[in-house]
Amino acid sequence: xxxxxxxxxxxxxxxxxxxxxxxxxxxxxxxxxxxxxxxxxxxxxxxxxxxxxxxxxxxxxxxxxxxxxxxxxxxxxxxxxxxxxxxxxxxxxxxxxxxxxxxxxxxxxxxxxxxxxxxxxxxxxxxxxxxxxxxxxxxxxxxxxxxxxxxxxxxxxxxxxxxxxxxxxxx
Numbered sequence: 805x806x807x808x809x810x811x812x813x814x815x816x817x818x819x820x821x822x823x824x825x826x827x828x829x830x831x832x833x834x835x836x837x838x839x840x841x842x843x844x845x846x847x848x849x850x851x852x853x854x855x856x857x858x859x860x861x862x863x864x865x866x867x868x869x870x871x872x873x874x875x876x877x878x879x880x881x882x883x884x885x886x887x888x889x890x891x892x893x894x895x896x897x898x899x900x901x902x903x904x905x906x907x908x909x910x911x912x913x914x915x916x917x918x919x920x921x922x923x924x925x926x927x928x929x930x931x932x933x934x935x936x937x938x939x940x941x942x943x944x945x946x947x948x949x950x951x952x953x954x955x956x957x958x959x960x961x962x963x964x965x966x967x968x969x970x971x972x973x974x975x
């Protein structure tokens with residue numbers, strides 16, 4: 805592999821790792837917000853997507869795999885945050901342990917999502933936010949790389965052009 809190999813600096817592995825860390829941190833923050841306020845604040849789900857997107861952009865990715873992963877991580881973080889918040893609220897209200905509360909929340913989660921489709925909308929906006937940040941960075945980095953590659957190829961100038969169809973003067 806050479807120094808110019810695009811696979812060395814595509815940011816795939818660091819992007820995945822930092823994306824997972826941001827997903828967990830965002831889900832924990834969203835779950836804590838739900839637990840302490842008692843309300844599911846949809847804009848906080850979008851904040852999870854922004855956190856994931858900004859964290860993944862920080863590693864300067866160029867891999868086209870990362871924008872869809874950022875969308876998935878953002879969506880998963882928003883859903884996990886809502887689940888974590890619901891579990892904490894259930895434990896406070898019922899006094900059950902966290903294991904039983906998690907099973908109870910996960911059993912009723914599909915029905916809760918169907919009854920509140922606005923949550924899905926915020927999850928989709930969170931996924932779009934994460935995707936958008938990372939996609940803009942990847943496209944910009946690839947365009948800059950293409951521009952550098954194009955500028956390093958010598959282009960024929962006007963003085964270097966030869967007209968092969970024009971008659972030549974004989975000496």
